[in-house]
Amino acid sequence: MITINYLFWLLGIVLLVIGGMIVLDREHPRRFTAGGFWILYALIFLIGDRLPPEVVGVLVILMALIAGFGGVTAAKPKVLSEAARKLSAQRLGNKLFIPALTIPVITVVLTLSASHLVFGGMPLLELKNVTLIGFGIGCVIALAVACVMTRDTVGQSLKEARRLVDALSWAAVLPQMLGMLGLVFSDAGVGKAVAHLTIAYVNLDYRLVAVAVYCIGMALFTMVMGNGFAAFPVMTGGVGVPILVGVFHGNPAVMVAIGMFSGYCGTLMTPMAANFNMVPAALLELPDKNAVIKVQVPTALTLLVVNIFLLNFLMFL
Amino acid sequence: MQTTVNLWPLIGVAVIIAGFVLRFNPMLIVAVAAIVAGFAAHFPPDTILAAIGSGFIKTRNIPLIILLPLAVIGLLERHGLRERAQIWISGIKAATAGRLLIVYLLVRELTAAVGLTGLGGHPQMVRPLIAPMAEGAAENRFGKISDAVRFRLRAYSAATDNVGLFFGEDIFVAFGAIVLMVTFLKEAGITVEPMHVAVWGIPTAICAFLVHGFRLWLLDRKLERELRGNAPAGGTAQTTPATRAASGASSASGDNA
Numbered sequence: 001m002i003t004i005n006y007l008f009w010l011l012g013i014v015l016l017v018i019g020g021m022i023v024l025d026r027e028h029p030r031r032f033t034a035g036g037f038w039i040l041y042a043l044i045f046l047i048g049d050r051l052p053p054e055v056v057g058v059l060v061i062l063m064a065l066i067a068g069f070g071g072v073t074a075a076k077p078k079v080l081s082e083a084a085r086k087l088s089a090q091r092l093g094n095k096l097f098i099p100a101l102t103i104p105v106i107t108v109v110l111t112l113s114a115s116h117l118v119f120g121g122m123p124l125l126e127l128k129n130v131t132l133i134g135f136g137i138g139c140v141i142a143l144a145v146a147c148v149m150t151r152d153t154v155g156q157s158l159k160e161a162r163r164l165v166d167a168l169s170w171a172a173v174l175p176q177m178l179g180m181l182g183l184v185f186s187d188a189g190v191g192k193a194v195a196h197l198t199i200a201y202v203n204l205d206y207r208l209v210a211v212a213v214y215c216i217g218m219a220l221f222t223m224v225m226g227n228g229f230a231a232f233p234v235m236t237g238g239v240g241v242p243i244l245v246g247v248f249h250g251n252p253a254v255m256v257a258i259g260m261f262s263g264y265c266g267t268l269m270t271p272m273a274a275n276f277n278m279v280p281a282a283l284l285e286l287p288d289k290n291a292v293i294k295v296q297v298p299t300a301l302t303l304l305v306v307n308i309f310l311l312n313f314l315m316f317l
Numbered sequence: 318m319q320t321t322v323n324l325w326p327l328i329g330v331a332v333i334i335a336g337f338v339l340r341f342n343p344m345l346i347v348a349v350a351a352i353v354a355g356f357a358a359h360f361p362p363d364t365i366l367a368a369i370g371s372g373f374i375k376t377r378n379i380p381l382i383i384l385l386p387l388a389v390i391g392l393l394e395r396h397g398l399r400e401r402a403q404i405w406i407s408g409i410k411a412a413t414a415g416r417l418l419i420v421y422l423l424v425r426e427l428t429a430a431v432g433l434t435g436l437g438g439h440p441q442m443v444r445p446l447i448a449p450m451a452e453g454a455a456e457n458r459f460g461k462i463s464d465a466v467r468f469r470l471r472a473y474s475a476a477t478d479n480v481g482l483f484f485g486e487d488i489f490v491a492f493g494a495i496v497l498m499v500t501f502l503k504e505a506g507i508t509v510e511p512m513h514v515a516v517w518g519i520p521t522a523i524c525a526f527l528v529h530g531f532r533l534w535l536l537d538r539k540l541e542r543e544l545r546g547n548a549p550a551g552g553t554a555q556t557t558p559a560t561r562a563a564s565g566a567s568s569a570s571g572d573n574a
Contacts, residue, residue, distance in 0.1 A: 052370075061348055067339075085395070097398075100393055113358070143392070150395075150396045152395070160394065180347075181351050185326070187328050224333065233501055237500070256341060257498075260412045271337055274343070295473050
């Protein structure tokens, strides 16, 4: 059975190679700290689950310190000239799209067919992570297709991966750091404290106020935690179930559906949702790291108001 | 209840907000916030380290989607993928940056709504294809564009992917969020059908398309106003199709789809 661990090992090996390339690159401005950062990260994928959690914690703090004090800067990227790329684009034509589109196509095909791919009574792909595994396999197949089509090598593709990892820098690790923070916050009882404050200090006797508190609370709490899933139990347990359903007898299915969407409005407005907001800014080489958030804020605020009115109306039909 | 809830861990939240406002390095802010929240909850140091370590291990699936496609995308970029995307879009005369993104918003939201969330994404779709196409469509219409406009189009491309994904995926019955919601309500003693949760998401999903689609349409108008001056020959003649889009976001998407 192919489990998600294979993807962790694959990524670990890729990161180890990239880290090695950076350490050996004499032109890199910070080759030892930047290379070391990626090698530490590689270790977490290769042997992280066998190390004691305290040791992993130390490695994580070490990575944060390296990144925090400017140790993960990028080298000047080595790319072909624009003319050479245009020429290649002319030569290969729309065939160039095939490998790029292979990733989503394979992901979807494997996601849909996974439950039928049974081999000797065992599913071929680990079912609970099937989309991610399909995605990983899609990337590997796409790379093979791309190498054949462009007559280039896997070695070159690793150099290109290194160029992009170098450009992303620590932003590539930030989403996972924030995921970790969400878990630590919930261990430490941050959610309970927020719910306590909301209920203790806001007058929830008016229905529209209670509805607004639930929606805005979902958005704000999502902005703090960077994730609607973390906000949902807190706000729904604190305000939704006891007040909106318990006191005002609203329809719980409407409440949770629109409540979660209110949380997503928060996701659009927070740097804490790094994989959606900060990573694209780095990937697209935007000088303003908050540029994506700034574009999203008007959509998010409008939708939040729409949600409050939709919930106030649809929940009590 | 007043006495049992420890409010000190909220300092962790304060650290995050202060850190982002004061523009410290986010990696450092997050590490400090985790340590502070742990101390505020009276965890001993080794428990804090263990919480950080095991939290980091449990979330290892998050970066896969960012890092795994980089090798193939980088290789294709070397061979002109982004340039090809621009050439392709220049063949479609009716294409504008806003209309292109409206079509992408519709496709992204509809495919996510049937569970196909893998069809988009920033590393594999937005960077190599959607953003270059949006830039290419603007360049076709207005000639060379400034970096400020280029960056704005890229930010809109990323935002459109997010909006389409978020407000589409939550009306797919088997999506994790719906499982989470139904399980949570069950523990609170309330039984709801997953299907009902999915259906009640549809009004917001439609509003999300209308709101963001309208803003993309506004983006086209704004670009038209700002850049018409430096358009290549025939640029003024092209204002007719742009104003035709005034009949609404949905008709514009119908043109290209």
